[in-house]
Amino acid sequence: MQTNRTESFSTADRHEFLNRFHPISQEEFNAIQEKIKSKTLKRNESLIRPGQVQKQLFLIRSGVQMCHYDQHDKKHVIAFTYPPNLCAIPDSFSEQVPSRYGFTSVTASEVDCLSFEDLQLLYAQFPNIETLFRRINEKLLVRLLNLHIEFRSMSIEERFTAFCQRSPHLLQKVPHKYIASYLGIDATNFSKLFNSIRI
Incomplete structure (x- = not known):
């Protein structure tokens, strides 16, 4: 699930966001927050490099990002990820195996980190937290399937328009070469679309 927000995301906002997937109590939310450590990232700083195991x-x-x-x-x-999303390479984090992919901050970013070990402890202590993260994964799978169908069935103009309607703020924050790559559009064609299609 995504929103169009890229400004700083508060702790209260996070509880509300998580409750959209599955309601958790204040005690359960506090237990998550107690395990979290914050990190500041510079522009173009790597969160995960190919070959690394995602441990958080x-x-x-x-x-x-x-x-x-x-x-x-x-x-x-x-x-692309931005508030209030979670950021993970599913196979690397879930299976604790080296990642084939990289995760990089496109802009200066702030992230909160929850370790794999602490998450497993939370699952054991609070079954409802495990249900929460299962529901988040289910929603992610549905979204990825919908995006796969979208990319397979739409023309480049339709893909560009759908992206702009879904995440218009990224056009101002992300280098267009990365958006073109994400959409599978040649950089020259992307430039033409950007200058000709009104969103």
């Missing part, structure tokens, strides 16, 4: 789940407080696959000195952008 990132809860985005501010800024924009991107997941990418690097090949032949080129970044192929897979996803």
Whole structure:
């Protein structure tokens, strides 16, 4: 689930956001917050590099980040994250295996970090927290399936328009070459679309 917010995301906002997936009590939310450590990222700083194991789940407080696959000195952008989203490479974090992908801060960012070990402890102590994160994963899978169908069935003009309607703020915050990569559009065609389509 995404919103169009990229400003700083408060603790109270986070509780409200998590409750959209599955209600948790104040005690359960406080237990999550007690395990969290905050981190500030510079522009273009890596959260995860290919080959690293993602040992922490990132809860985005501010800024924009991107997941990418690097090949032949080129970044192929897979996803963007921003508040109030969670940031994870699912197989690396869930299975604690080296990632094939990178996660990089596109802008200066603030993230809260929850370690894999602490999350497992929370699951054991609070079954409702485990239900919460299962529901988040289910919503993510549905969203990824919808995006896959969208990319397969839409023309480049339709993909561009859908992206702009869903995340218009990214056009001002993210270099257009990364958006073009994410949408699977040639940079020249992206420039033409950007200058010709009114959103």
